Every structure is written in structure tokens, then in C-alpha cells.
Amino acid sequence: MCAWFPNWPIQLRVGLRPELSHRALVLFVEAPRGLFVVACSDLAMIWGVRPGMPLAEARGLSTGVRGEVSSATGLVTELYEPATDRAALQVLALQCQTYSPLVALEESETPDSLLLDITGCDCHFGGEESLARQLWNDFSASRYHTRIAIADTVGAAWAMAHFGVEAKRPVAVIPAGQHSSTLRPLPVAGLRLSPRILETLHKLDLRVIGQLEKLPRSTLPSRFGKELLRRLDQAWGTVHELITPERLQEPLSAVWNFDEAIKDRRTLELVAQELLNKILAQLNPRQAGIRELRCDLRGTVDALTLTLRLLQSSLDQKHLWDLLRLEWDRREAAFRRSPPAAPRCFTDGMTSVRLEVSETAPLKIRQTTLFDLEPGQKEAVAFQHFVERLSSRLGSQSVVRPQPMPDAQPEYACEYPAWSASTVSLTPAIEEAWQAPLVRTRPFRLLAIPEPLRVLASAPAGIPHRIWWTDQQFQIVRAWGPERIETGWWREADIRRDYYRVETDHGHHLWIFRCLLTSHWFVHGTFE
Secondary structure, three states: OEEEOOOHHHHHHHHHOHHHOOOEEEEEEEEOOEEEEEEEOHHHHHOOOOOOOEHHHHHHHHHHHHOOOOOOOOEEEEEOOHHHHHHHHHHHHHHHHHOOOOEEEOOOOOOOEEEEOOOOOHHHOOOHHHHHHHHHHHHHHOOOOOEEEEOOOHHHHHHHHHHOOOOOOOEEEOOOOOHHHHHOOOEHHHHOOOHHHHHHHHHOOOOEHHHHHOOOHHHHHHHHOHHHHHHHHHHHOOOOOOOOEOOOOOOEEEEEEEEEEEOOHHHHHHHHHHHHHHHHHHHHHHOEEEEEEEEEEEEOOOEEEEEEEEEEEEOOHHHHHHHHHHHHHHHHHHHHHOHHHOOHHHHHOEEEEEEEEEEEEEOOOOOOOOOOOOHHHHHHHHHHHHHHHHHHHHOHHHOEOOEEOOOOOHHHOEEOOEHHHOOOOOOHHHHHHHOOHHHHOOOOEEEEEEEEEEEEOOOOOOOOOEEEEOOEEEEEEEEEEEEEEEEOOOOOOOEEEEEEEEEEOOOOEEEEEEEOOOOOEEEEEEOO
């Protein structure tokens, strides 16, 4: 059985961020000749955007269609990350093991299909068609669009899912022994051939698989290469095709048990370093790095757990050990400041040390260069290490970053998640939110609690001429507004405010508002 996810990169991003479902989304890649479109949403295709065109041309098409591109309706461009798409498809493959113990990704650099060996599994679901329907329903519940086909061979199922299944009837089951007749009217692209061979076939006006069957078999390798003959044999079933199923990776761990409790910190550090080296040696062949690492120090009664959360996966032994040591120092210093709450393992010693990798991620691949990293790359790596060291020294919840939220009420329009819970750079969605015109009109410093103002105005609802704030008197020189914000009906109390940006005679730029419910004035932020 083959389950195909049309336009998988776009589907994945829309599934993770539903707000993009009604936006024109374009994924681009950086090539030696510039930036080029790799994938685009249906709305972007309506505007004329196509994969392979320069990104600048795609942006020009969106401007021509919409007139003036705004942050709410314009083209959304994001960098294409094939490793992320592959990892998400691997997660789906593991979830599909409910239907088959053998689930694999298709053989491709950028896979967008799952292959399931359902031999002997259909009887548990009421037949092959019922199995396919249940799988399609599960994907639909997760907002994924799929086309599923079942056939005698992997090649036939793949070709049928991509070129023989319609969107209105997304499930097709080819009866046993009839895959050959089903394949003949399908396009030659259904054989999973390279673009070079497909181009040659189209030049010779060979469009469907049935035309290739009529050609002398002995002439195919010399004219088109061995790949064409191999794909034909795999589709017909004369050559068996193996799939490599995805396996759930067991968590990597290493443990060291002592015969008696150890109190010497230096001895424990040497043991932890040795365990870390063993784990890194197992991760290196997988081309994956550590994203989250746990160190469990157990005593005769109590235990202590140290957790490291990295911004990007890493196999750097020195960097990982430095972070673990900083976390160790921080926890030990905290317990020394409060001896009654200290676990017994600090006083009675440790009986075991256990390291476990709770999360891994693909390593970030950088092109090898003759000279050192570019200045921008060096700064990014240095900043990443700086944030990770701060998080280990001060605690992850003490190193945060601002993140805008879709809330009209200023107090709830920004959150401060930990840096360790995100990537090292702002995501495109957050960058776009910070660049929005509404955000640029907000003050640089927002008070956690609005402070009351004494005002003097010519009218009760008018702009004040004079204000008293922080025991000082200010004259209002200029004012912009009002901006009315009404929200909070789903919270405990309604919020109805008129906001103004004012400039005082002392050069201060303040963000003040009048509460429409009480007619009182408050200062909520400063533009300084």
C-alpha cells in the first residue's frame, strides 16, 4: 500500500500552523544563482507562482495580483528544510505501524509517500479497502490530504497513488493479478524515473507505460539505461523490491553503578564524561546530535536529575560537558544555600550515574570551506553557545525571549518562553509578526501594570493638556490617536480603552489611555 501526501512540504507547514491555510505560502531554496521556489500553496499557484521560478519573480506576481502586499494577505515566504519534512514523515511512518509492522519512506531524496507492507494485515480491518479507508480517515482527522492505493507490487501501488487516484475518490484497490492492465494507461512518470530519462522519453513521444511494453526489451538498457528496465520489472513484479521500514529508536542511555557510595565530585565527573563519550560514539553513525540530555545521579535514598536542553543538536563533547558541569554547579549551589532541602545524595554520596538522550535531531550540515566560517555564521554559533551556557548557569526559565501573540489586549500581546524551548533564531512567523505595522506602533517599554495618571483636559473625553506622572508635571505638546481597544469578554472583565501616543515638553514619548468604563487615565508604556 502506498500513501501519497501531495505537496507534502506545504501540507506539513499548514498542519503545524493552521493560520497559513488561507495564505499564499512559498518555500524557497538558496542556489548558486539565487533564491528559487521549491513548493507553493494552491493560492500561490493561482497567482501564477510555480516551483522552479526565482523568488523575486514570485514576489512580483503576488504584488501584481494584490496591488500592495500587506502583512495579512501578502506572500508568505519560508526557507525550505528537507530534513524537517523527512523527520515529520518518519513520525507518521511510526504512527502507521498500527496498520502494518513494516512501514517505510519511499526511496527518494525528498520523500512524500509512505509504503506499507500489508501482507496478512487486511484481515484485522475487514479487508484491504476497509484498511485503506481507515488509514485515510486517520490522516484526514490530522488535516492531511492523502491518496492511497493498494496493489501487488510497490511500483504499481506508487504509480496508482500518484497518477491513478483522483481527489474525489482518494482510495483505490487494484485486484490481485490486474496491476499490469492498470499500469499500462498511466504516465511513464509513474515508474519513478529520473528527470533525465523522463525528458528523453517525452522527446520520443513515449507518454504512457503501455508504450514501453511494446518496445524490444533488449534495446531498453542501451537506449535509456538500466534504471528504466529495473523500474519496469519492479512494477510488473518480475523483480522483487525491498523496503526499509522505519524502526522506533530506543532511547540512548549509559549507566555506571558503584559498589559503594561515592562522595568525590572529581570521580563522579570522570564517570559522567566516560558515559557521555559512549553515547556520542553511538550517535555518530546515525548522523544525529543531542538535543536534550538527562543525567540522573542516584544516592542511597534521594536522587538528583540534571537536564540539558540545546538550541540545536550537537555532538561536541567539550561543549556538552561544559553545559552539564554548569548545570551541576547551579543545582549544587542552590542546595548549599538551603541545606534542609538538600537531597541525601549530596551528603551521603552517589551510588550510580546514568546519562540518557531523551531527544535527538539531525545535525545541521554546513558546507566545507577552505577558510573559517563566514562572519554571520560565527556570530550565530557564538550566540547559540552563549544562550545555552546562560540557560545552564541560571536555569532555562531565567533566559527568555519575547514572542508576539495574536491578542488585541496589550498585556497579553507578548509572551516570554524560554530560549531552550525554541530554535536559536526567530521563526519566520515571529519575524513577520514583529515587522507588522501594528507592532511597530507599540512602545519599546510596556509596563506590566498600567500606572494611574492625574490629567488636566478641556473636556472629559478630550486629550489632556497636562499630566502628573512619577511626581512630576508634564505639558502635552503633541498627541496621536485615539486607538480604541475593546476586548476581554472571554476573561473576567471587559476592556474598553482609548490609547494615545503623546509627546511631553520634556521630550518624553508616552503611551497613555483612558478607560471608557471609569474615565480614568493611565500610562501603559514609553517609546524610549
